[in-house]
Amino acid sequence: MIRAGRTPMGSADVAKRLDRKKLLPAVAKTLPPPISRAGAQTRIWDFEQVEAHLAGREIPEIPQTDSPDDLLDREEARLQLRNVIKPSAWAAYVAHDFAPSPDQNVCGVPHWKRSTILEWDANRPGERAGGGRPKGSKDTKPRDRAADPRLARADARKERVRQMLLKTGPKLTAAEVAAAESITERQASRLLSELRSTAA
Incomplete structure (x- = not known):
């Protein structure tokens, strides 16, 4: 750092x-x-x-207080995420430009400001941002998607993943989608399967 x-x-x-x-x-x-x-x-x-x-002078101490302008390498940036993901998933996320662009290249190594990572992470969808009926719900009629913010969020997530598919193509993995959307790989796999089947 x-x-x-x-x-x-x-x-x-x-x-x-x-x-x-x-x-x-x-x-x-x-x-x-x-x-x-x-x-x-x-x-x-x-x-x-x-x-x-x-x-030959005394070596000055480096401040240990975190600052928004601290520069973090890729691994240090990964560890700042609220839901820390696997190094391979984060590496793929960076490689496919789903992560924010580095703020600075230091000695050939990409670095991000702490504030860049924290702000980007804070604006990612939450782990439970998907749609679905509340547990125990007995209604069977289709819901008005425009009136239900949960369904709207699910639609927005699906659209984001669709854009990822268009950008990355068949190489897009469930791990990358899970990292991008803060969901489980199982959820990501289902979502990918659904989008790929509708696109076929």
Whole structure:
């Protein structure tokens, strides 16, 4: 995570600062810990910390308070979701442009502002946004869809998934739909089957 207001440095940036063509592993080990997520493929350091280290000064602490402008990599962004989805589903969601566009590319790694992810997630349909009759309902006549907000929401969901199908084609999976609509994969699978059968 890159905290708001901090300046990131990649391996190439650090190497250039050291007048080297490449940052050797042995040299990297002497630097302050990277600010990139543990396990991230691309290591990113904090400029002020690296500069202090090279000058022999005390390494400044990085603020730990969350800010809307913190920059999150793909995995960190996924973990901000209210209903955390599988990494593979989130990766597909990002790849198919169903997630918001990254706010910044840092050392070749897409990053999103915390506020971007939280706002987008807050505006996604809720897990129980679908239609259907209340439990125990005895009425048998078709409902007026325009007058029932639950049915209207279900229609809106169906239309969103139809648009996803048009954009992605037959490669669209139930996992991707489930991630997009905050529903179970079983619900997503049924919805996909219905839309594909009507389109056939």
